[in-house]
Amino acid sequence: xxxxxxxxxxxxxxxxxxxxxxxxxxxxxxxxxxxxxxxxxxxxxxxxxxxxxxxxxxxxxxxxxxxxxxxxxxxxxxxxxxxxxxxxxxxxxxxxxxxxxxxxxxxxxxxxxxxxxxxxxxxxxxxxxxxxxxxxxxxxxxxxxxxxxxxxxxxxxxxxxxxxxxxxxxxxxxxxxxxxxxxxxxxxxxxxxxxxxxxxxxxxxxxxxxxxxxxxxxxxxxxxxxxxxxxxxxxxxxxxxxxxxxxxxxxxxxxxxxxxxxxxxxxx
Amino acid sequence: xxxxxxxxxxxxxxxxxxxxxxxxxxxxxxxxxxxxxxxxxxxxxxxxxxxxxxxxxxxxxxxxxxxxxxxxxxxxxxxxxxxxxxxxxxxxxxxxxxxxxxxxxxxxxxxxxxxxxxxxxxxxxxxxx
Numbered sequence: 001x002x003x004x005x006x007x008x009x010x011x012x013x014x015x016x017x018x019x020x021x022x023x024x025x026x027x028x029x030x031x032x033x034x035x036x037x038x039x040x041x042x043x044x045x046x047x048x049x050x051x052x053x054x055x056x057x058x059x060x061x062x063x064x065x066x067x068x069x070x071x072x073x074x075x076x077x078x079x080x081x082x083x084x085x086x087x088x089x090x091x092x093x094x095x096x097x098x099x100x101x102x103x104x105x106x107x108x109x110x111x112x113x114x115x116x117x118x119x120x121x122x123x124x125x126x127x128x129x130x131x132x133x134x135x136x137x138x139x140x141x142x143x144x145x146x147x148x149x150x151x152x153x154x155x156x157x158x159x160x161x162x163x164x165x166x167x168x169x170x171x172x173x174x175x176x177x178x179x180x181x182x183x184x185x186x187x188x189x190x191x192x193x194x195x196x197x198x199x200x201x202x203x204x205x206x207x208x209x210x211x212x213x214x215x216x217x218x219x220x221x222x223x224x225x226x227x228x229x230x231x232x233x234x235x236x237x238x239x240x241x242x243x244x245x246x247x248x249x250x251x252x253x254x255x256x257x258x259x260x261x262x263x264x265x266x267x268x
Numbered sequence: 269x270x271x272x273x274x275x276x277x278x279x280x281x282x283x284x285x286x287x288x289x290x291x292x293x294x295x296x297x298x299x300x301x302x303x304x305x306x307x308x309x310x311x312x313x314x315x316x317x318x319x320x321x322x323x324x325x326x327x328x329x330x331x332x333x334x335x336x337x338x339x340x341x342x343x344x345x346x347x348x349x350x351x352x353x354x355x356x357x358x359x360x361x362x363x364x365x366x367x368x369x370x371x372x373x374x375x376x377x378x379x380x381x382x383x384x385x386x387x388x389x390x391x392x393x394x395x396x397x
Contacts, residue, residue: 105297129343130345253345253348254345255318255343256317259316259318
């Protein structure tokens with residue numbers, strides 16, 4: 001009985017790393033308001049595959065809803081070239097034993113999210129193959145992630161980041177946001193150094209600084225340009241792009257990392 | 269005699285400690301460039317995080333021998349959005365599953381397609397989430 005349970009456990013966990021590529025098939029419901037229509041930004045930042053811009057009008061300042069990675073986004077890392085790492089970064093990357101998209105088995109991986117259920121950090125959270133819900137309030141934008149109840153609060157009340165001395169290092173960092181035209185810009189600092197930048201093991205330090213630019217291109221598509229700066233790990237900023245699709249009929253479900261460990265203790 | 273007894277005990281210990289045949293780990297465990305299809309009777313269905321599992325008894329039509337297969341699916345969250353519940357598959361159901369086999373050769377697979385009573389059961393868009 002015990003052995004059977006262990007067998008199931010190991011089998012369950014084995015699949016955690018099978019490459020995942022979120023897929024979307026949902027279509028949108030009619031638009032809400034259209035104060036500005038489908039106008040592209042005056043100076044659109046670098047983007048990935050161009051989404052369709054036809055369709056119902058939308059409010060580019062309304063990011064609320066449940067969003068899932070658009071087809072082509074997900075897996076072990078972001079589309080496009082990888083980062084240029086510093087010598088320290090290369091050293092850390094060599095130590096990383098990734099299983100998602102990598103060659104290491106569950107017993108061999110040292111992915112901290114898998115082995116310790118650490119929060120994935122930013123921007124890796126977007127690579128976890130589960131949707132996110134964006135909630136907008138007058139003073140903050142809240143990002144709720146289905147993956148392991150992960151939450152980010154992006155303050156929009158005009159506050160600044162705490163002084164470095166007062167900034168407690170965290171997995172998801174300290175985020176403040178503001179609107180730059182139709183683009184919602186999120187600035188995040190105050191990370192610890194316990195997680196990876198992606199699921200392949202690209203490292204970061206506690207000097208990581210992430211700038212995200214969210215732009216709702218149309219009713220269905222949300223584009224995200226991400227710039228990662230980390231003088232200790234990255235020889236130059238790493239710029240990547242991510243794409244989301246709205247799923248109006250979805251709600252977030254429960255997903256618990258601890259369930260993985262309930263079957264077998266794989267702490268390393 | 270003593271040596272033989274010791275060997276038997278040692279063998280027993282080894283068997284008790286041995287990792288189950290399907291204890292492979294991670295994507296490296298499956299050969300997704302290959303495809304295998306088996307038809308059998310469900311013995312267990314686990315609608316659990318992080319991935320849903322199906323166990324089946326598969327009878328070799330030539331020899332009549334029963335082989336126990338295990339199949340792994342995407343997350344229950346993803347399957348729920350495709351309409352699955354914990355009762356979508358039950359022990360005793362006749363299923364055909366198709367997927368990438370384990371590199372180890374053990375009777376396990378990463379399932380890409382499920383058919384029940386001759387009808388394909390949707391895994392949702394992509395099915396890899």
